[in-house]
Amino acid sequence: APIGAEPVTIFAASSLKTALDNVIETRALDAVPVYGGSAAIARQIAQGAKADIVILAHPDWMEWLSTQEVLQNLSRCNLLSNALVLAASANAPDLDVQSANDLITALNGERLSVGQLRAVPAGQYTRTYLSEQGWLDALRPHLAETSNVRLALALIARGEVPLGFVYASDVAAEPRVRAVFTPDAMAYPAIRYPMAITTNAREGSVDIAKALIAAQQVFAEQGFANVPTQETGRCE
Amino acid sequence: MILSAAEWAIVTLSLRIALVATLLSLPFAIWIAWLLARRDFFGKSTLNIIVHLPLVLPPVVTGYALLLLFGKQGPFGEVFETLFGITFAFRWTGAALAAAIMGFPLIVRAIRLGFEGVDHGLEEAGATLGASKRAVFRRVTLPLITPALLTGAVLGFAKAMGEFGATITFVASIPGQSETLPSAIYTLLQVPGGEADALRLIAISVAVSVLALAISEVLARRALQRVSGQ
Amino acid sequence: MILSAAEWAIVTLSLRIALVATLLSLPFAIWIAWLLARRDFFGKSTLNIIVHLPLVLPPVVTGYALLLLFGKQGPFGEVFETLFGITFAFRWTGAALAAAIMGFPLIVRAIRLGFEGVDHGLEEAGATLGASKRAVFRRVTLPLITPALLTGAVLGFAKAMGEFGATITFVASIPGQSETLPSAIYTLLQVPGGEADALRLIAISVAVSVLALAISEVLARRALQRVSGQ
Amino acid sequence: MSLDVDIQATLGRFKLDAQLQAGQGATVIYGRSGSGKTSLINAIAGLSRPQSGRITLDEQVLFDAALGINVPVHLRRIGYVFQDARLFPHLNVADNLDFGTRYADASLGKNHRKTVIEMLGIGALMQRRPGALSGGEKQRVALGRALLTAPRLLLLDEPLAALDTQRKEEILPYFERLRAQGGPPMIYVTHDMSEIVRLADHLCVLRDGKSVAQGTAEDVLADPANMKLIGVQDAGALITGVVDHHASDGLSGIRLSAGMLFVPRMAVTVGTSVRIRIRAQDVILSLSEPKDMSSQNVLPAKITAIREGASSGFAIALSCGTDRLLARITARALAQMELKVGQNIWAVLKANAMPPNAIAPS
Amino acid sequence: MSLDVDIQATLGRFKLDAQLQAGQGATVIYGRSGSGKTSLINAIAGLSRPQSGRITLDEQVLFDAALGINVPVHLRRIGYVFQDARLFPHLNVADNLDFGTRYADASLGKNHRKTVIEMLGIGALMQRRPGALSGGEKQRVALGRALLTAPRLLLLDEPLAALDTQRKEEILPYFERLRAQGGPPMIYVTHDMSEIVRLADHLCVLRDGKSVAQGTAEDVLADPANMKLIGVQDAGALITGVVDHHASDGLSGIRLSAGMLFVPRMAVTVGTSVRIRIRAQDVILSLSEPKDMSSQNVLPAKITAIREGASSGFAIALSCGTDRLLARITARALAQMELKVGQNIWAVLKANAMPPNAIAPS
Ligand SMILES: Nc1ncnc2c1ncn2[C@@H]1O[C@H](COP(=O)(O)OP(=O)(O)OP(=O)(O)O)[C@@H](O)[C@H]1O
Numbered sequence A: 001a002p003i004g005a006e007p008v009t010i011f012a013a014s015s016l017k018t019a020l021d022n023v024i025e026t027r028a029l030d031a032v033p034v035y036g037g038s039a040a041i042a043r044q045i046a047q048g049a050k051a052d053i054v055i056l057a058h059p060d061w062m063e064w065l066s067t068q069e070v071l072q073n074l075s076r077c078n079l080l081s082n083a084l085v086l087a088a089s090a091n092a093p094d095l096d097v098q099s100a101n102d103l104i105t106a107l108n109g110e111r112l113s114v115g116q117l118r119a120v121p122a123g124q125y126t127r128t129y130l131s132e133q134g135w136l137d138a139l140r141p142h143l144a145e146t147s148n149v150r151l152a153l154a155l156i157a158r159g160e161v162p163l164g165f166v167y168a169s170d171v172a173a174e175p176r177v178r179a180v181f182t183p184d185a186m187a188y189p190a191i192r193y194p195m196a197i198t199t200n201a202r203e204g205s206v207d208i209a210k211a212l213i214a215a216q217q218v219f220a221e222q223g224f225a226n227v228p229t230q231e232t233g234r235c236e
Numbered sequence B, C: 001m002i003l004s005a006a007e008w009a010i011v012t013l014s015l016r017i018a019l020v021a022t023l024l025s026l027p028f029a030i031w032i033a034w035l036l037a038r039r040d041f042f043g044k045s046t047l048n049i050i051v052h053l054p055l056v057l058p059p060v061v062t063g064y065a066l067l068l069l070f071g072k073q074g075p076f077g078e079v080f081e082t083l084f085g086i087t088f089a090f091r092w093t094g095a096a097l098a099a100a101i102m103g104f105p106l107i108v109r110a111i112r113l114g115f116e117g118v119d120h121g122l123e124e125a126g127a128t129l130g131a132s133k134r135a136v137f138r139r140v141t142l143p144l145i146t147p148a149l150l151t152g153a154v155l156g157f158a159k160a161m162g163e164f165g166a167t168i169t170f171v172a173s174i175p176g177q178s179e180t181l182p183s184a185i186y187t188l189l190q191v192p193g194g195e196a197d198a199l200r201l202i203a204i205s206v207a208v209s210v211l212a213l214a215i216s217e218v219l220a221r222r223a224l225q226r227v228s229g230q
Numbered sequence D, E: 001m002s003l004d005v006d007i008q009a010t011l012g013r014f015k016l017d018a019q020l021q022a023g024q025g026a027t028v029i030y031g032r033s034g035s036g037k038t039s040l041i042n043a044i045a046g047l048s049r050p051q052s053g054r055i056t057l058d059e060q061v062l063f064d065a066a067l068g069i070n071v072p073v074h075l076r077r078i079g080y081v082f083q084d085a086r087l088f089p090h091l092n093v094a095d096n097l098d099f100g101t102r103y104a105d106a107s108l109g110k111n112h113r114k115t116v117i118e119m120l121g122i123g124a125l126m127q128r129r130p131g132a133l134s135g136g137e138k139q140r141v142a143l144g145r146a147l148l149t150a151p152r153l154l155l156l157d158e159p160l161a162a163l164d165t166q167r168k169e170e171i172l173p174y175f176e177r178l179r180a181q182g183g184p185p186m187i188y189v190t191h192d193m194s195e196i197v198r199l200a201d202h203l204c205v206l207r208d209g210k211s212v213a214q215g216t217a218e219d220v221l222a223d224p225a226n227m228k229l230i231g232v233q234d235a236g237a238l239i240t241g242v243v244d245h246h247a248s249d250g251l252s253g254i255r256l257s258a259g260m261l262f263v264p265r266m267a268v269t270v271g272t273s274v275r276i277r278i279r280a281q282d283v284i285l286s287l288s289e290p291k292d293m294s295s296q297n298v299l300p301a302k303i304t305a306i307r308e309g310a311s312s313g314f315a316i317a318l319s320c321g322t323d324r325l326l327a328r329i330t331a332r333a334l335a336q337m338e339l340k341v342g343q344n345i346w347a348v349l350k351a352n353a354m355p356p357n358a359i360a361p362s
């Protein structure tokens, strides 16, 4: 970036914090990250927040943003990918889940933590998964919906609930839990972290975006996955 | 505006939680406010700080602390479970607890202001008439601070109706147990296009508080007149 | 505990925001509390409701409303920008605005309780000495309600230090502009392993409020003595 | 009842060191503003704690600094009527009255309540709020409220001080009735002499925190040495007599040991023994029996003591039959009349100098 | 100064319908508790608004219901000393005193302040808080505070009512000095006669909200018809004289139009003209000149009117030189002495019946 110019501002979903901070630090990027919930970030950008790059945890809000005419055409791509896992405490055995009843039995009267099914991205993926499986109605009375996925994880880690659906990246970061079951990736929409550059983006934003794309390795260390190379919309 | 069954359930649950939170925290608030206004003791400033903490800390932290203390695995959680059979985790009771804790500093402060304004001479008069300290408190001091009690209750109730961060962190959002108006509103605001439905709930929320405020104002006017001897 | 430069920046920013929010909202709070305590006018109950709204509604809603009203494109946002050159959007000024609005009901209520306790006879005495209504207010009424003012200020300051939901929704959490202690804490709690860092910030938060409370208690003791003529 | 007080207390720069013995009837504590009257009765009530000393009521030790005894206020069963009434603003008159009854001996029952309410004439006020009462009504309710707890002892702190003469006259009879009808013993704080004659059996004078004179009201008031303590304009003796007749011309005759005393007509039945306050200021001395004068009363008396007072006055103590009188005369009159102890003399008194409020059943 | 009040107001069940004219000097409003004294001066101050009528001060209309004029309190420049002092608890004495100075005529300056503080003897209190003042000190500060605003008119609502005799004596001289030294005209509310003699140029008697007697203090007090309004024990005339000498035996001689009057020694320089209150109660009438008596004063007088009073008394109006006197005697004495209008008679007066607080420079 040119000397004296303001750093590039990246509005990013909170769950990316560790990874993104890491990338900015290790790659010495001249960028300032601003973390928040996807909904809040999207609205703020629509209201004129000075964001250059935006990374969300769910495509819906990116979709909405693109209707607000604040994103540069053709700048949208999927930066990262993630996966849903069923997490339990670190010493729990693997679980073979074939039906809602398997889960209910495993819960043993306790609750299953998930992100809010309609509000939190992880919850939205979980919701689709459970309803595709036809388990949702049976499980509904057993759910504990949290305002973000980290809290769902914390509940498992603390032993407040025996099981919960969280991201693979979360499990990787929390030694007190392990994945006891991994749902079939085809049974729910692919988890993608879409990135875009805003219309008013500063000079150099593109370079930063490219640097992020190039930092897949660092993201991977934090438990995120690459977007499959064959997928359209993948950031190159 | 006709409420759907689901909305109705959320409203009644919110009301129940707010009422229980306010009413149950009042006695404790009165006690703490009394200690802070009238007593000098070791640890008074610590108590003062603890009371104010929920105001100072982000609600998530308070909620997280509640989870650690009153969750299933938490020390107090177990005590309450075994001694009184009260479970907080993922229950409306927990939501009430969170709301109560969050509103506590507001209630305590208002009541404390009340205590500081009471004419000590009237309390002495009560004692000479044979009333013990406790009876004087109940029959003289307390009635004289009703305006402050009402203010405290209104603040506590309103906060309880609006509390969200600590509640959802502590007891998650479970329909019929802990899905309150604020968490329902929050949910709706998280998805694109949810604004219209959210607005309905916001309107309900406002309507409830309008009612509560109206009642409290009438009571406050009467109380003010009463304690001024008119 | 030595603060990192980044932490130090967050602390000073939070302090600035809380102080500005408290001090700037005090005059308005005094005015509104006075209207509510002393005046009867058309629209009084509406005003009362509006004042209480930030307490009743989930903070996100308040934040969202602020974004719509005081954002770059918002009607008030533009007015302030063109008339006073003040921008709220994504600035610390916006964070202060959000904190002020969220703490407003608490401050107003406490001060109102103060107004209701003032001896009207002293105000009459002021008038007979030649002081206009305004002068009586400034030189008699206001000094007499200092305990209530202090309580209001403490509540407002504490709330401002802890406010999160409305702030982050309105002005995001931009380092150096709107990343306050609560929003930094919140963000840290969102990431795996952030608890330890969060705890540091929580400790700082508590330390700041301990200091603020200690100062306020000393002032309150003096004020109470003063207004009782000792 | 017997109350025994010997306490020392320091309040700011003020030192209280008072001894007080009080028995049945009314004990008046008299002293100027700031002399420590309120501090003394506050200690008796238990509202403040002396640094040292002892307070006993009947056989019970209420306070003993040495033994570390300090019975809490509400267990002392001592009623207190405050100068400023202190009615509970949140209660109406009836509820104020009943505030303490539940702590009192239940055996008193409804009748006692009715009697007190009737005696105080507050039956019509029961539903009123304290804010809607006049000053006099407030004091009556405060008195009733204290009485209904059936206290062992009643403390009254200048209950009439803030009221004007007429208002006082409306309330004093209630205290008199209380004393006459065997109500609880009273400790009555006042700086008004006209209240003393009506009520005091026992009188204790406080000055700068010290009890400087004490005894029966008659003794304390008749002692010329106390004239300065009481104040020259207020000093005066108490004499006793029996109502003899009510004449149709508006005078009443009272039989004293030394003769008949005529006073403005009073509403006390013939045969009642009464006590009359005669201010030293109102007594004129004459060497010969005066004639042709509008003064209705000329009593033979004998000088028992002559004492120089403050400023220009002399206090003359007289015996008048078995009663004592006090007269205050100028130095010039003393010189001109060459008055001596033991001399016989006439005391001249206007009937109007003894208005009804200077006379009380004894 | 001239104040002209004619107002009607309804307060709850109470009706005020008062007329008052007041000029230079002190106008005393006298009436029993509840007669409407406070209501009347509150209307003058502008603290309450009458339903109808008119108030003018000098040429300015302060209130006129018909014209819709109602000058706000703070613009009336009328000082008010409240019965309960109402010092600002958050200010020390100095700041209380200075509260109103900024609104007053700046030309008064520092000197005026010094004079007032000296006159009231409050120089030593300046740093104290109101809570640390005695009742008397509080009233003095309240008076000073009002004076420092240089009011056109000063209203005083029973400023001494809550104080005991001695405390009153400490403060009354300040009011006297104020009147003597050309301070602002005062409207002084009281129910205490001893304050009237010391202060009143003009007297207005209120009863049940109506002004029932009004005029110079001398006229109102000397009129036997007003005896009942004032109260038989308090009634009495004012006579004037000049201090003639102070004798070494503790008496002072005052030259009246009818002779020399001896009173207890007073602290007023020879040659001062004074006004003396002589209570009707203290005047003894004698057909012959009495001898051998301790009463120092025997004045020749002539009966000008006889009026039957309440209860058993008669009011006898006397002329005594150019002064008027009022005596109160029993019906029996009237009959025995066969008193008639026009008769010459002796008025007998103890020197002690005229203590210093009954005498004031006029
Ligand atoms: N708590 C206290 N601290 C300091 N001084 C005190 C305190 N209480 C009383 N005093 C002082 O003690 C003295 C006696 O006060 P007290 O009220 O007993 O007098 P009093 O005889 O009842 O007077 P009054 O007739 O005015 O009621 C006063 O000078 C008063 O200022």
Ligand SMILES: Nc1ncnc2c1ncn2[C@@H]1O[C@H](COP(=O)(O)OP(=O)(O)OP(=O)(O)O)[C@@H](O)[C@H]1O
Pocket (backbone or CB within 6 Å): E011, E012, E013, E014, E031, E032, E033, E034, E035, E036, E037, E038, E039, E040
């Ligand atoms: N605001 C009011 N509402 C109803 N009644 C009132 C009001 N103000 C005064 N009164 C009544 O008017 C009457 C006169 O009151 P006011 O205070 O003028 O009497 P006062 O002569 O000053 O008596 P005091 O000597 O006791 O001060 C009283 O009976 C009182 O109860």
Ligand code: MOO
Pocket (backbone or CB within 6 Å): B059, B163, B164, B165, B166, C059, C162, C163, C164, C165, C166
């Ligand atoms: O501030 Mo909150 O964000 O009360 O839940």
Ligand SMILES: [Mg+2]
Pocket (backbone or CB within 6 Å): D037, D038, D039, D157
């Ligand atoms: Mg006292």
Ligand SMILES: [Mg+2]
Pocket (backbone or CB within 6 Å): E037, E038, E039, E157
């Ligand atoms: Mg009055």
